[in-house]
Amino acid sequence: xxxxxxxxxxxxxxxxxxxxxxxxxxxxxxxxxxxxxxxxxxxxxxxxxxxxxxxxxxxxxxxxxxxxxxxxxxxxxxxxxxxxxxxxxxxxxxxxxxxxxxxxxxxxxxxxxxxxxxxxxxxxxxxxxxxxxxxxxxxxxxxxxxxxxxxxxxxxxxxxxxxxxxxxxxxxxxxxxxxxxxxxxxxxxx
Numbered sequence: 001x002x003x004x005x006x007x008x009x010x011x012x013x014x015x016x017x018x019x020x021x022x023x024x025x026x027x028x029x030x031x032x033x034x035x036x037x038x039x040x041x042x043x044x045x046x047x048x049x050x051x052x053x054x055x056x057x058x059x060x061x062x063x064x065x066x067x068x069x070x071x072x073x074x075x076x077x078x079x080x081x082x083x084x085x086x087x088x089x090x091x092x093x094x095x096x097x098x099x100x101x102x103x104x105x106x107x108x109x110x111x112x113x114x115x116x117x118x119x120x121x122x123x124x125x126x127x128x129x130x131x132x133x134x135x136x137x138x139x140x141x142x143x144x145x146x147x148x149x150x151x152x153x154x155x156x157x158x159x160x161x162x163x164x165x166x167x168x169x170x171x172x173x174x175x176x177x178x179x180x181x182x183x184x185x186x187x188x189x190x
Contacts (some may be wrong), residue, residue, distance in 0.1 A: 001162035002138050004099050008070065009035045011097065011145045016066060018189065019149070020058060024051035024071035028099055032070050033171035039185035043171050043178055049078035052096055056086055059094035059153075065189065066093050068148055073100040073112050076120055086154045087128025095148035096124070096156045101163040124156035134158040 008031040012021070021041045023032040025048045032041055042058075044051050055069035076083075076098050086094065098120055112118075121132035131151055135144045135158070144157035172178050 002135060002141065002159055003164065004101065004159070004161035005031050005034055007135070007138075007141050007159045007161060008032060008099070010141050011070075011148065012036060016149065018065045020062065020065045020067050020186070022051055022055050022058065022067070022069045024048070024069070024075040026072060026075075027101075028070045028072050028075075029171065030168045031099065037171045039181050040189070041171070042182045043173075045173055045175070045178075048075050049082075051075060052079050052082040052086060055094055055096065056082070056089060056091060059091035060089070062186065063091075063093055066149065067091075067095070069094070069096045071096065071098055073098055073120065077112060077118065080123065083124050083127040083129070083156075087124070089154075090128065090130075091154055092152045094153040094155075095151075096154070097144070097148050098156065098158045099161055100158050101161045121156060121158050124154075129154045129156050131155045132157070134160065136160050 012035040019040060021032055023029040023043050029043045044054060051069050051071045055067050059067040121134050124132050130153060131147060133144045133147045135141045141159060144159055147155050148157045
């Protein structure tokens with residue numbers, strides 16, 4: 001299995017200057033912060049299921065930037081309907097990256113639907129996404145990275161990871177500070 005922290009570090013290594021990242025609740029936020037706590041990261045605490053929809057809003061507002069949403073399989077399953085909206089709106093600058101450990105990590109590690117019958121990449125294609133890719137081994141991460149950072153969106157990458165309990169890297173948790181830091185980064189990027 002792929003180590004999720006190493007995979008996220010690889011995806012965000014040498015990140016483009018115009019990349020804006022929204023990370024979902026729990027492990028995606030810890031892993032994005034561990035890869036580099038920068039002002040262009042927006043940590044979405046406490047809004048499970050909302051990361052992809054927030055990514056759509058940001059992609060529409062900032063067509064000059066590449067927007068990457070890093071989320072988990074549990075959160076993506078909770079916000080599954082957002083994939084249909086993303087496909088219909090078809091923002092060319094939006095990518096979704098699902099860290100899929102096939103478990104509900106925030107509620108005790110129960111097997112998620114992706115560990116049973118649900119294929120998020122297939123769902124995204126059915127919703128109108130341009131391209132999808134799934135990494136099952138470390139060597140596949142490079143192709144997922146290229147997809148989510150370079151290809152015309154909407155695109156969705158899935159990285160199948162181990163269900164490890166790693167030390168938490170906690171970025172800022174105060175919503176006002178996160179918003180203001182991100183807003184300043186957006187202003188400085190124009």
